[in-house]
Amino acid sequence: MPLRRCKFCPQPPLEEVAVSMWTDDPSDVRRDTIKLCRKHLVRLRKAGDTGHEHRGVRYRPGFW
Numbered sequence: 001m002p003l004r005r006c007k008f009c010p011q012p013p014l015e016e017v018a019v020s021m022w023t024d025d026p027s028d029v030r031r032d033t034i035k036l037c038r039k040h041l042v043r044l045r046k047a048g049d050t051g052h053e054h055r056g057v058r059y060r061p062g063f064w
């Protein structure tokens, strides 16, 4: 069932983005696409290499 909401909050998503996500080790990343609302899209892009943390998982934009 496709989620009609942002990955991080109940808002409707604005865009689907490619992210790298990890828990403890930034070199051990999983790649996925997640849907984000406008607010969280901005936060993710501002977070940069250190990532945006959500429930113990860190996310950064892009597959690298």
Ligand SMILES: [Zn+2]
Binding pocket: 006, 007, 008, 009, 010, 011, 036, 037, 038, 039, 040
């Ligand atoms: Zn959101």
